[in-house]
Amino acid sequence: QVQLVESGGGLVQAGGSLRLSCTASGRAFSPYGMGWFRQAPGKEREVVATITAGTGTTRYADSVKGRFTISRDNAKNTLYLQMNSLKPEDTAVYYCAAGAQYWQLPSRQSAYWGQGTQVTVSS
Numbered sequence: 001q002v003q004l005v006e007s008g009g010g011l012v013q014a015g016g017s018l019r020l021s022c023t024a025s026g027r028a029f030s031p032y033g034m035g036w037f038r039q040a041p042g043k044e045r046e047v048v049a050t051i052t053a054g055t056g057t058t059r060y061a062d063s064v065k066g067r068f069t070i071s072r073d074n075a076k077n078t079l080y081l082q083m084n085s086l087k088p089e090d091t092a093v094y095y096c097a098a099g100a101q102y103w104q105l106p107s108r109q110s111a112y113w114g115q116g117t118q119v120t121v122s123s
Contacts, residue, residue: 002027002112004096009117016086016121022079022096022114030074033105036081038092038119045095049081050105064090086121094119 008020020036035050049060049070058070069082079096096114097106106112 002029002032002098004098004112004114006094006096006114006117009094009119011120011122012086014086014088014121014123017082017084018086018119020081020083020094020096020117020119022081024077024079024098029072029077031102033099033103034070034072034079035097035106035111036070036079037095037097037106037108038090039095039116040092043092045108047108048094051079052105053099053103083119086119088121088123090119091121092119093117 002024003026004022004024006022012018031053033052036048037045038048039045051058051070051072067085071080093116095116097111099106100110
């Protein structure tokens with residue numbers, strides 16, 4: 001199975017930017033559909049963005065469209081999330097996820113997960 005390690009979280013002021021990275025190991029990275037999820041205190045984990053294997057088609061939650069960009073570098077086995085114009089409501093633990101099987105996108109019910117990285121946006 002694949003192992004995922006996130007980095008890049010931290011504290012930032014509203015309007016600022018952060019870039020999260022997720023490095024994969026253990027299995028070939030390129031056939032995995034990948035995604036970023038987040039979970040705020042007292043709330044359910046929600047999908048932020050996904051990117052398919054192969055074509056690299058991306059999708060975003062309405063709340064982050066136009067502000068966040070998901071991308072992948074298969075040569076580096078790394079997934080990214082560029083977050084711009086951050087808002088206090090973006091504060092959460094952000095999780096990298098891989099589909100449970102090759103060519104599948106991750107979902108809340110079926111995925112490999114990283115350990116999470118905290119993002120805190122101050123007002």
